[in-house]
Amino acid sequence: MADKSISQTPWRDEARALIALSVPLIIGNLGWSGIAATDLLLLGRIGPDAVAAGSLGFNVYMAVLIFGIGLTTAASPLIASERGQRLHSVRDIRRTVRQSVWAASMICLPSWIVLWHAEHILILIGQDPELSAGAAEMVRALQWALLPYLAYMILRNFVAALERPMWGVVVTLIAVPFNALAGWVLIFGHLGFPALGLQGAGLASLSTAIFMFLGMAAVISLDRQFRRYHLFGRFWVADWNRFRTVWRVGLPIAVTLALEVTVFNAAVFLMGLIDRPSLAAHAIAMQLSALxxxxxxxxxxxATVRVGYFHGRRDPAAVGRAGWLALAFGTGFALCSATLLLTAPRFLVSGFIDVDLPANAHVTALAISFLSIAALFQLGDCGQAVGAGVLRGLQDTRVPMIFAAVGYWVIGIGVGTLLAFPLGMKGLGIWLGLASGLAVVAVLVIWRWTRRDRLGLVPH
Known part of the structure; x- marks a missing residue:
């Protein structure tokens, strides 16, 4: 997209630019969800134990991957800001991409050591030894996907920061059937390959991660606009100041995402302390909420890209326009999604279980009640997601990390545990706690956004 947005840009043009950038990123996020679901669907054809072991293994891997994604997310606001500055932007952007890959490589070695011992970790936290062994079989193949996938994410952030995110969508959407084919071949043993079961699922995801990285690398090498950045030239040359900047911006994002993911993992554990129907209903409601x-x-x-671009241009009026429009779009979607969850919960739950079966009546009722709370926390969830995004565009990540720690764990888990157990609200109490935590984080990040000028977050 041409760099035509300056401080006189009307609100309508900024809205169009934001929508044009948001839609491909949303599709790409949904595509990744499809990739993650494919392996579990294929494992379901083996049996419930394979699904359980695969879920355990995938959750262990995701805990590490999310941290890496958070760290490499720093590339997005940094590249957008460098693009806005224009002077030496090609050189600066190239160095940011290079040092982001260096940072990703740096965290892979300790991550691989941790993942190699997944079986011991799972047994240590009380998981079934047989399922833990199966999960480790998958993880020991899957763990090698960490570096190529993080490298893909950095390249995706690069093309998104240049406001050409559709290439990331194309690669992701091709990767969905590629992963399904690889899983079919390696899990069940087709086309001359042996049936590898859980290990095959891990190898399929590894193959897909390599495919996605190579796909983005090919796009960047062939496209004229991307090629001029020479991203893959002299990759061994260090830029320690920029390397430290990637860590300064990215580490708080990584911790924030880890706090968010682990709080929902903790909610699953708390649901398991109540009863199996509550756990099943929670899984259904959470899948819908995640979607x-x-x-x-x-x-x-x-919003990170648009705000980051104008941050680099030192244009506070345009920064405000981009941020407020993103928050308005998020609020509008939250109202629509809340309406859907409130008016059609039974229909939504029917996509997961037979709601007319008497044996499922209790789980159905619980899932519907959880979705009513999910409808309430749509505003909080959208507010914290978009609010954190606009602050990342200003490279403001440390204080939002503290907000996340307080909101998710002190408020979310604290209130949820209090309501669920001492006050006897059970699963509904846990969901009310999560809603409270999300609301607190949303209020805090939006409050900080409103004070961006006083806090000196926007250069003039």
């Missing part, structure tokens, strides 16, 4: 979350997540990612 809905892909939209505000995409809006937040787009």
């Amino acid at each position: 809905v979350f892909m939209v505000p997540m995409g809006i937040g990612q787009a």
Whole structure:
């Protein structure tokens, strides 16, 4: 997209630019969800134990991957800001991409050591030894996907920061059937390959991660606009100041995402302390909420780029326009999604279980009640996702990390545990706690956004 947006840009043009950037990012997020679901669907054909072991293994891997994604997310606001500055932008952007890959490589070695011992970790936290062994079989193949996938994410952030995110969508959407084919071949043993089961699922995801990285690398090497950055030239040359900047911006994002993911993992554990129907209903409601979350997540990612671009241009008026429009879009979507969750919960739950079966009546009722709370926290969830996105565009990540720690763990888990157990609200109490935590984080990040000028977050 041409760099035509300056301080006189009307609100309508900024809205169009934000939508044009958000939609491909949302589609890309949904595509990644499809990739993650494919392996579990294929493992379901083996049996419930394979699904359980695969889920355990995938969750261990995701805990590490999310941290890496958070760290490499720093590339997005940094590149957008460098693009806005224009002077030496090609050189600066190239160095940011290079040092982001260096940072990703740096965290892979300790991550691989941790993942190699997944079986011992799972047994240590009380998981079934047989399922833990199966999970480790998958993880020991899957763990090698970490570096190529993080490298792909950095390249995706690069093309998104240049406001050409559609290439990331194309690669992701091709990767969905590629992963399904690789899983079919390696899990069940087709086309002359042996049936590898859980290990095959890990190898399929590894193959897909390599495919996605090579796909983005090919696009960047062949496209004229991308090629001029020479991203892959002299990759061994260090830029220690920029390397430290990537860590300064990215580490708080990594911790924030880790706090967010682990709080929902903790909610699963708390549900397990109640009863199996509550755990099953929670899984259904959370799957729906996670699917809905892909939209505000995409809006937040787009806001990071747009705000970051104007941050580099030192244009406070345009920064405000981009941020407020993103928050308005997030709020509008939250109202729509809340309406859907409130008016059609039974229909939504029917996509996961037979709601007319008497044996499922209790789980159905619980899932519907959880979705009513999910409707309430749509505003909080969208607010915190988009609010964090606009602050990342200003390279403001440390204080939002503290907000996340307080909101997710002190408020979310604290209130949820209090309501669920001492006050006897059970699963509904846990969901009210999560809603409270999300609301607190949303209020805090938006409050900080309103004070951006006083806090000196916007250069003039």
